[in-house]
Amino acid sequence: MENELAISKAGFEENSVVTTTQYIVISLGTEQYGIDIKYIDNIVRMQQITRVPQVSPYWKGVINLRGEVIPVMSLRVKMGLEKDVETKNSRIIIIKQDQHEPIGVMVDSVKEVVTLSSNQVEKVTGEAKEDGYVSGIGKQETGLISLLDIEQVMQDM
Amino acid sequence: MDVSQYLDIFLDESREHLQNLNTNVLALEQDSENMDTINEIFRTAHTLKGMAGTMGYKRMQNLTHDMENVFSEVRDGNIKVTSSMVDTLFQCLDALEEYVTTIQETSDEGDNDNQPIINALNACLDAKGGEAPKEESAKKSKKGGKKAKEAAAEEKTETASAEVPSIELNEDEQKAVEDAMLANKKLYSVLVKVQENCLLKAARAFLVFKAIEEFGEVVAANPSTQDIEDENFEFEFKVLISSDGELAPIIAAIKSVSEIADAYGGVFEGSSSDSGKAEEASEPETAAPAEKEPEAKKEEAHEAKTTEVAKAESAAPAKSGGSAPAKKAAGKPAVNRTVRVDIEKLDSLMNLVSELIIAKNSLVSSATSLGSNNSQLNDHIEYLESVTTNLHESVMKVRMVPIESVVTKFPRMIRDLSKKLNKPIELYMTGEETELDRTVVDEIGDPLMHLLRNSADHGIESPEERANRGKPEVGSIYLDAYQDGNNVVIEVKDDGNGIDVDAVRKKAVERGVMTEDQAAAADDNEIINLLFMPSFSTAKQVTDVSGRGVGLDVVKSKIESLSGEVDVKTKLGEGSTFSIRLPLTLAIIQALMVVVGNEKYAMALGGIQTIEDINPADIKTVQGREVINLRGNVIPLIRLDQVVGVESTRSADENMVVVIARKGDKLAGFVVDELIGQQEIVIKSMGKYINKCKFISGATILGDGEIALIIDANALI
Numbered sequence: 001m002e003n004e005l006a007i008s009k010a011g012f013e014e015n016s017v018v019t020t021t022q023y024i025v026i027s028l029g030t031e032q033y034g035i036d037i038k039y040i041d042n043i044v045r046m047q048q049i050t051r052v053p054q055v056s057p058y059w060k061g062v063i064n065l066r067g068e069v070i071p072v073m074s075l076r077v078k079m080g081l082e083k084d085v086e087t088k089n090s091r092i093i094i095i096k097q098d099q100h101e102p103i104g105v106m107v108d109s110v111k112e113v114v115t116l117s118s119n120q121v122e123k124v125t126g127e128a129k130e131d132g133y134v135s136g137i138g139k140q141e142t143g144l145i146s147l148l149d150i151e152q153v154m155q156d157m
Numbered sequence: 158m159d160v161s162q163y164l165d166i167f168l169d170e171s172r173e174h175l176q177n178l179n180t181n182v183l184a185l186e187q188d189s190e191n192m193d194t195i196n197e198i199f200r201t202a203h204t205l206k207g208m209a210g211t212m213g214y215k216r217m218q219n220l221t222h223d224m225e226n227v228f229s230e231v232r233d234g235n236i237k238v239t240s241s242m243v244d245t246l247f248q249c250l251d252a253l254e255e256y257v258t259t260i261q262e263t264s265d266e267g268d269n270d271n272q273p274i275i276n277a278l279n280a281c282l283d284a285k286g287g288e289a290p291k292e293e294s295a296k297k298s299k300k301g302g303k304k305a306k307e308a309a310a311e312e313k314t315e316t317a318s319a320e321v322p323s324i325e326l327n328e329d330e331q332k333a334v335e336d337a338m339l340a341n342k343k344l345y346s347v348l349v350k351v352q353e354n355c356l357l358k359a360a361r362a363f364l365v366f367k368a369i370e371e372f373g374e375v376v377a378a379n380p381s382t383q384d385i386e387d388e389n390f391e392f393e394f395k396v397l398i399s400s401d402g403e404l405a406p407i408i409a410a411i412k413s414v415s416e417i418a419d420a421y422g423g424v425f426e427g428s429s430s431d432s433g434k435a436e437e438a439s440e441p442e443t444a445a446p447a448e449k450e451p452e453a454k455k456e457e458a459h460e461a462k463t464t465e466v467a468k469a470e471s472a473a474p475a476k477s478g479g480s481a482p483a484k485k486a487a488g489k490p491a492v493n494r495t496v497r498v499d500i501e502k503l504d505s506l507m508n509l510v511s512e513l514i515i516a517k518n519s520l521v522s523s524a525t526s527l528g529s530n531n532s533q534l535n536d537h538i539e540y541l542e543s544v545t546t547n548l549h550e551s552v553m554k555v556r557m558v559p560i561e562s563v564v565t566k567f568p569r570m571i572r573d574l575s576k577k578l579n580k581p582i583e584l585y586m587t588g589e590e591t592e593l594d595r596t597v598v599d600e601i602g603d604p605l606m607h608l609l610r611n612s613a614d615h616g617i618e619s620p621e622e623r624a625n626r627g628k629p630e631v632g633s634i635y636l637d638a639y640q641d642g643n644n645v646v647i648e649v650k651d652d653g654n655g656i657d658v659d660a661v662r663k664k665a666v667e668r669g670v671m672t673e674d675q676a677a678a679a680d681d682n683e684i685i686n687l688l689f690m691p692s693f694s695t696a697k698q699v700t701d702v703s704g705r706g707v708g709l710d711v712v713k714s715k716i717e718s719l720s721g722e723v724d725v726k727t728k729l730g731e732g733s734t735f736s737i738r739l740p741l742t743l744a745i746i747q748a749l750m751v752v753v754g755n756e757k758y759a760m761a762l763g764g765i766q767t768i769e770d771i772n773p774a775d776i777k778t779v780q781g782r783e784v785i786n787l788r789g790n791v792i793p794l795i796r797l798d799q800v801v802g803v804e805s806t807r808s809a810d811e812n813m814v815v816v817i818a819r820k821g822d823k824l825a826g827f828v829v830d831e832l833i834g835q836q837e838i839v840i841k842s843m844g845k846y847i848n849k850c851k852f853i854s855g856a857t858i859l860g861d862g863e864i865a866l867i868i869d870a871n872a873l874i
Contacts, residue, residue: 050864051756052843053801054850062843062856064864067512069856071847101844154846 020117023138025145026093026107028076033107034114034138034145041096043110046086060084060106065094072104078153079133084108095150103154114140121147163360164264167212169497171257174205175250179569182246186572189238199228205253207415211360214266217256223278224249230282244576245277247569326397330377334425337376337399344376345404347411347422350393355416359388365417366396368410373400392418397425500595503556510545510552511745511839515858517545518836522860546837549745557592557741560638560647563602564589567609567636574613581620581631582613588638593645597719597739601647604712608649608735609634611709616653616733626730628652644763645741650734656727658684685725689713720854722871724821746840748857749816750833750865754803757865759838759857760827764818764870768832771813785815785826792817795873796828800852806830820874827870840867 023034024043042065049061049072058077062069072092076084084090089109096102116138123136133156135149181198185191206221224246230236252271259267326334337344349365351358362385369375375382377397380390398407404422411420524538564586571584593601617623617632624630635650658681665671665687671679689709716723720740727733740746740763748759749768769787776783776794783794794815798805807813807830815826838857854869 048863050856050866052847052850052853052866053803055847059847062847062864062866064858064862067515067858069841069843069858069864071844101846103844103846 018117018119020115021121022113022115023145023147024093024113025111026075026091027109027111028079028107029081032111032143032145033075033134034116034147035093035095035150036147037113039095039097039150040093041102042094044092044094044104046090046092046106063092063104065102065104068102070094070102070104072106075105075107095154097151097154100154114138114145116140116145163212163357164260166357167208168257168261171205171208171253174201174208175254175257176565177201178205178250179247180565182243182250183568183572185238186240186243192232195228195232199225199232202228208357209256210415211357211364214256214260216268216270217253217260217266220249220252220256220271220275223275224253227278227281236281242281245274245281247573249274249278326377330397333376334397334399337374340399342373342399342401343404344425345398345400345407345422346395346425347398347404347408347420348393348395349411349417350419352416352418353392355392358390358392359386361414361416362386362390362394364414365411365420368414369396369398369407371410372402372407373398498555503552503595507552507556510549514545514549514745514837514839515860517541518860519862520860549837553594553741553745556595558595558598559590559592560598560601560645561589563598563605564636564638566602567605570606571609571613571634574610578614579619580613580617582617582634583631584609584634584636586636591638591640591645591647593739594741600715600719601737601739604715604737605636605647605649607709607712608737609636612649612651612653612733612735616651616655618654640741641738645739647737647739648734649737650732652732655729655731655733656685656688656725657729658727661685661687685727688725689723720869722821746838748836748838748867750836750859751797751814751816751827751829752806752831752833753797753801753829754806756801756803757833757859757863758797758801758829759836759865759867760816760818760870761867762835764820766817766819766824769815769817769826771815771826773810773813787817787826790824792824792826794826794828797868798828798830800873801868818870818874820871823874825870825874827868827873838865838867 022037024037024040026033026035044065047063049063051061052059052071058073060072060074062071064070074084076082084106087108090106091110092104092106093110094102094104120139121136122139124132124134133149133153134146135152136147138145138147178198178201181194181201184194185198188194202221202225206218206225209217209221227236227242227246231238236242249271252269252274255269256266259265334344349362351361355361366375366382375396376399378385379395384390385394400407404424408420408422411417520541521538524534567586568584571582575582612634613632617634618626618628620630623632633652635648637650638645638647640646661684662671662676662679665684666673666676670687670690676684689712713723716737716739722738724736724738725733726736747762749762749765751758751760769785771785775785777786778784779791783796784791785794786792796805813828814830814832815828817824817826836859838859840855841857843853843856852869852872853866854872855867856864857867859865
């Protein structure tokens with residue numbers, strides 16, 4: 001059995017190059033999510049958020065990040081979870097895609113950085129993909145990580 | 158050396174020249190006999206051709222060349238300016254503009270030869286009739302090829318008697334000369350003169366070097382090649398060429414480079430540069446040939462110029478008349494006291510000033526929170542405040558440009574429209590010198606164009622109709638710009654039909670925008686404002702000028718994105734006036750800081766009239782809306798706490814703070830909880846993701862780092 005696995009793994013590696021991606025692991029409630037590190041510009045502690053009237057409920061407001069005004073959204077509300085409760089572990093992740101203005105994403109806490117190789121990631125397809133922002137599941141000794149499709153999150157505004 | 162470093166200058170200047178040509182051709186149409194205009198056009202066309210040639214844009218050069226031919230014939234009185242000719246010329250200018258645009262986008266001129274336009278231009282030349290045109294075209298076809306060479310050869314024999322320019326050589330060059338002599342090559346020393354009005358001397362020199370390289374090799378140059386590349390030379394330089402061939406074709410090639418006034422030389426017989434004496438001697442010697450026969454040289458310069466315009470034979474009479482004005486323009490350009498600065502540099506300067514103002518605000522707020530009575534500190538802060546305010550104003554002024562740069566293209570546009578629509582229309586413009594922030598000026602062109610087209614198409618009636626109404630047959634459109642306080646107003650006024658309010662009303666019902674009752678109840682202003690709604694065009698006939706239902710709504714949204722507003726006044730049968738009101742500056746404004754609930758908001762001070770203390774008992778209700786009667790004005794109240802969705806900190810029976818703001822001729826009172834005071838704020842964008850509600854126009858960072866949102870009172874009135 002073990003042998004078989006090794007063989008199939010070797011065969012796999014021969015056929016395609018195994019790429020590795022680094023993810024920042026964050027927590028929302030009891031779940032862990034991973035965000036591709038290439039989108040992340042910065043992670044800042046909670047600070048005063050200025051509320052903006054008459055915007056979608058998932059927008060927390062705007063913050064002053066070194067002289068720039070940056071909108072911050074609640075990933076919890078966006079994902080359909082309960083409202084955020086601010087704790088000392090709460091963080092705002094500044095996400096910057098090329099060509100786009102940066103936005104902040106509020107999360108419960110930031111845990112660690114993990115490196116996943118492509119054979120540790122299982123792509124989410126079909127129905128599950130369509131109604132969510134999760135593009136894949138990363139498998140690790142410590143548990144499963146839902147990998148967020150940031151581009152989808154940003155597009156959906 | 159690479160020509161591409163000149164590309165920006167080339168694009169800038171080509172645009173300027175094309176705009177000049179447009180303006181002048183338009184003037185020419187009005188007054189076809191004006192010699193000054195014709196000469197000006199000719200000069201501009203010639204410069205443009207030279208520039209295109211230098212940059213190696215052959216097609217553009219050819220087209221300009223043919224256009225220049227037409228002007229040159231006009232100048233000599235051989236052909237008359239006709240309306241069809243002007244049309245062709247405009248087509249030609251459009252095509253040239255297209256080249257420039259293509260060059261800007263791809264740094265290549267594309268592969269459109271614009272042959273039809275060239276043919277049309279040549280047809281203009283043929284129009285003078287008789288034998289002449291044939292001769293002309295025959296001449297033209299030869300030009301640039303044999304003809305130039307022949308001419309050059311003739312000139313060469315003339316100049317053969319001239320002294321061979323001496324050239325001093327350094328050791329390396331001396332060695333190269335010896336090598337070349339050993340290799341049995343011929344050495345020629347050539348003096349090249351650049352026209353005195355030449356702008357890109359180094360570029361010309363580069364092209365000369367390139368031309369020479371086709372025949373042989375440049376062994377040495379004086380000044381050195383490095384100096385020539387750096388434009389460290391007056392109007393002439395010497396080169397030592399080693400070649401297998403004859404001198405004449407080399408000279409011809411050099412002369413074919415535009416803006417080269419002259420080139421002559423002879424066989425080089427060796428130099429005596431190893432002694433210091435020779436160097437001294439060479440000075441007067443080099444000057445000598447230039448001094449000795451300035452007359453002859455001038456003649457030659459003319460000759461070269463005239464060959465260029467393919468008129469060698471008929472040159473004699475044209476020479477004195479034609480070259481004189483060109484010479485005048487060639488005089489030393491007046492010392493320019495301006496600097497071209499990249500707009501990005503200005504933007505970053507502006508950003509720094511914004512940062513400085515934020516920093517100053519922080520300082521002010523910490524000084525206040527310290528509550529110190531240190532008058533010295535307060536003095537310093539006051540001084541700092543006045544300095545930053547002045548600094549801000551100066552930077553703003555630097556960014557200001559006259560709207561001239563956008564409006565100069567309109568006379569041409571109206572002329573074309575007038576032809577297309579078969580309506581005689583005259584455009585009168587005033588206040589072109591009015592200045593606005595560069596970013597605003599860049600954006601304002603399209604909306605203005607829409608409004609002008611709108612006036613020309615929908616406003617001005619057909620000549621018959623105008624005659625029936627007892628109006629002058631020629632319709633008038635006025636474009637007036639002026640500064641009004643902290644705003645700039647641009648008005649587009651026509652003496653046409655005006656807006657038929659009832660037609661719009663009917664249309665509104667037809668389109669289901671309003672019910673019949675609503676339409677009947679709505680006043681004229683409300684109805685007219687419907688025109689600014691997307692896809693609401695009243696044109697009975699859709700023309701390709703306007704009437705596609707896009708236009709006024711685009712104008713409105715564009716102007717609003719610039720924090721401005723559009724307003725219409727109209728009288729049926731007498732015309733309409735569209736006024737655009739724009740703020741002078743966009744990035745930094747004076748604002749009134751207010752508190753609503755426990756949130757801070759900024760309101761632009763510009764629109765604010767007064768601040769009132771109102772007793773809740775004075776509030777009346779009219780049609781379900783709260784109003785107050787303020788010194789005879791009935792003013793609707795807008796409760797900001799409800800608008801932004803917070804709980805007011807004041808109890809219902811307490812007196813209210815009401816900020817009265819004006820938009821156009823409408824007033825409204827904004828109920829706030831507290832006033833903080835007036836402050837200079839820097840407007841920051843909130844990004845496109847979150848900017849969902851219309852009445853929040855941006856955000857600003859306060860002295861303590863906190864963010865306050867900016868309420869756009871205009872969006873709420």
